Amino acid sequence: MSKKILVVDDEPDTTAFLTALLTDNGYAAFSAADGDEAKKLLDHEKPDLVLLDIVMPNKSGVRLYREMKETPELKAIPVLFVSGLADFKIFMQKIRPLPDPQDFVEKPLDEKTVLDAVRRVLAE
Amino acid sequence: MPCYVSVQDKDLRIIETNRRFREEFGQGIGEPCFKVYKHREEKCPVCPVAKTFEDGQSHNSEELVQAPGGKPVWVIVYTCPIRDSQGQVTSVIEMSTDITQVKTLQKKLDDSQRLYRLLFEEVPCYISVQDRDLNIIHANRRFQEDFGDKKGRCYEIYKHRSEPCLVCPVAATFEDGQAHQSEEVVASRSGEPVNVLVHAAPIPNDQGEIAQVMEMSANITEIRRLQEQLTSLGLLVGSISHGIKGLLTGLHGGIYMLKSGAQNQDEARISRGWEMIEVNEARIRSMIHDILYYAKERDLETQSVDAAGLLKQACERLEVRARNLNVPLDCLIDAPVGELEADADALHSALANLLDNSLDACRVDKKKAGHRVTARARGDNEHVFFEIMDNGIGMDQETREKAFSLFFSSKGTEGTGLGLFIANKIVAKHKGAIAIDSTFGQGTQFTVRIPRKKG
Known part of the structure; x- marks a missing residue:
């Protein structure tokens, strides 16, 4: 069975691109436009991986990440941050004491970067 | 005697001299005083010896005399009558003390005082001398030009505050006798913000106590x-x-x-x-417009805009x-407001920035509950008014005056100091103005006035 990946980004073009790319490569991808929407989806469906944007309206990627880490049944789901932030490491230091996410890819995205990171995190 | 002594008759002819006189001016016996002392051919207009002959009293004066072939000598002249047995003044004794050295020193002192005065007045920074209560005792010309010549305390004149600033380099200098620096935003007499680099230096008195401090402020507004x-x-x-x-x-x-898609048809x-x-191509294009707006004073793209709609959109953005x-x-929106000529995107940003500021004012006000932000649009024939009111923390005079300065923020770490600066810039570009009515602890009202027609 193909692995399920949730793409969370407020930019519809980005979610369209990522879901198409992941579907084309044999994953079952679905998407949410912000942290709130993602949280609702996660209550019903547990993906194998979450691709998470950081700067989003309503509920930011950081808030969703924090909530996931505080929720026992979501805690173990790996998260791959996807953002245009210039210095992700400094950013992560600021939001400590949260556990580090599995990985991070920086926009602008291309197929190889995304697929490599996804495979890395899923240990394929 | 350590002075030049001569005895003169009624015609100011020298009858007797002392050794010191002779050493400097020669014998001189029988010569008139003015000839020996000043190489003149006639009597000096003011002559203390003549006065003593007239009234029988002693007189004194300050004179510039010259020894033959010698340099000029400043003297203080003192005269004393010599009387005969009938009490008539028959001759006058004239004693002249050489004060050239004193005179030279005095001139040097005057010159250096003049120089320092000139420096004090002309130096391209604001200088004030303050006492322990921060009263401004002296202020130079530049200071008076930009901050007025009113007497008062430093913080009243410089910052229009009613109490001393929390951090004060002058007070620190009074405290430890050392020089102190700080950077401040002060307000000119017309309320314009002025960035200054302040240097406070102690002025010790004879006893070495610091009774005054000199505060020098370089205007770095342009920098x-x-x-x-x-x-x-x-x-x-x-x-x-x-x-x-x-x-x-x-x-x-x-x-x-x-x-x-092409591969899979x-x-x-x-x-x-x-x-x-x-x-995305279109959005990159519009982003370029934005960059130019900030970087190159982009012209407004005005069109007829529904004023009420604009305010509603801004409120929605902050919802x-x-x-x-x-x-x-x-x-x-109490009554129809109508339309105005404006750059909708820019004005929308300006209003959103003001609303954002009002929300922040409520957020930081921990003293009362029931906070509320109200936005209202109204208009007359000429103008559209947007009013944004909050019952948040409010502003003191200092904050009001600096509110539109770039990177001035009273919100602690959370403010960037950009919002109101940009709002003000955008409104000014629409030939409008933002008025602030605010009381510390009570709340703030921004009134944005924009002419309906830009031209």
């Missing part, structure tokens, strides 16, 4: 303005690059969809790909934040 431009450009570059990364991802995604995907490319802060945000 700061340039620096702010650079910083704001830096911030802009940061936010632009973040935006562009997103748009490039959209563009790249569009290309991917187009390519993969998936028409829906091809058209989605086209759409993504078009949308989520207001909800998060639990502050009700009301948008009131």
Whole structure:
């Protein structure tokens, strides 16, 4: 069975691109436009991986990440941050004491970067 | 005697001299005083010896005399009558003390005082001398030009405050006798913000106590303005690059969809790909406009805009934040406001920035509950008015005067100091103005007035 990946980004073009790319490569991808929407989806469906944007309206990627880490049944789901932030490491230091996410890819995205990171995190 | 002594008759002829006189001016017996002392051919207009002959009293004066072939000598002259047995003044004794050295020193002192005065007045910075209560005792010309010549305390004149500043370099200098520096934003007599680099230096008295402190402030407004431009450009570059990364991802995604759609002959995907490319290309284009707006004073793109709609949109943009802060945000349109000529995007940003500021004012006010932000639009024949009111923390005079300065923020670590600066700039470009009516502890009302027609 193909692995399920949730793409969370407020930019519809980005979610369209990522879901198409992941579907084309044999994953079952679905998407949410912000942290709130993602949280609702996660209550019903547990993906194998979450691709998470950081700067989003309503509920930011950081808030969703924090909530996931505080929720026992979501805690173990790996998260791959996807953002245009210039210095992700400094950013992560600021939001400590949260556990580090599995990985991070920086926009602008291309197929190889995304697929490599996804495979890395899923240990394929 | 350590002075030149001569005895003179009624015709001011010298009858007797002392050794010192003879050494400097020669014998001189029988010669008139004015000839020996001043190489004149006639009597001096004012002559203490003649006066003594007239009234029988002693007189004194200060004179410049010259020994034959010698240099000029300043003397203090003192005269004394010599009387005969009938009490008549028959001759006068004239004693002259050489004060050339004193005179030279005095002149040097005068010159140096004049020089320091000139420096004090002309130096290109504001100088004031203050006492322990921070009263301004002296202020130089530049200071008086920009801050007025009113007497008062430093913080009253410089910052229009009613109490001393929390951090004061002058007070620190009084405290430890050392020089102190700080950077301040002060307000000129007309309320204009002025950035100054302040240096306070002690002025010790004879006993070495510090009774006064000199405060020198260099006006660095222009430097700061340039620096702010650079910083704001830096911030802009940061936010632009973040935006562009997103748009490039959209563009790249569009290309991917187009390519993969063509391979699989998936028409829906091809058209989605086209759409993504078009949308992102247009957004990059509009982003370039934004960059130019800040970097190059882009001209406004005005069109007829519905004023009420503009305010509603701005309120909608802040709705989520207001909800998060639990502050009700009301948008009131009592009567039709009509249209105005404006750059809708720019003005929308300006109003949103003001609303954002009002929400912040409520957020930081911990002293009362029941906070609320109200936005209202109204108009007359000539103008449209947008009023944004809050019952948040309010501003003191200092904050009011600096409110529109770039990077001035009273919100602690959370403020960037950009919002009101940009709002003010945008409104000014529309030939409008923002008035602030605010009381510390009570709340703030911004009134944005914009002419309906730009021209």
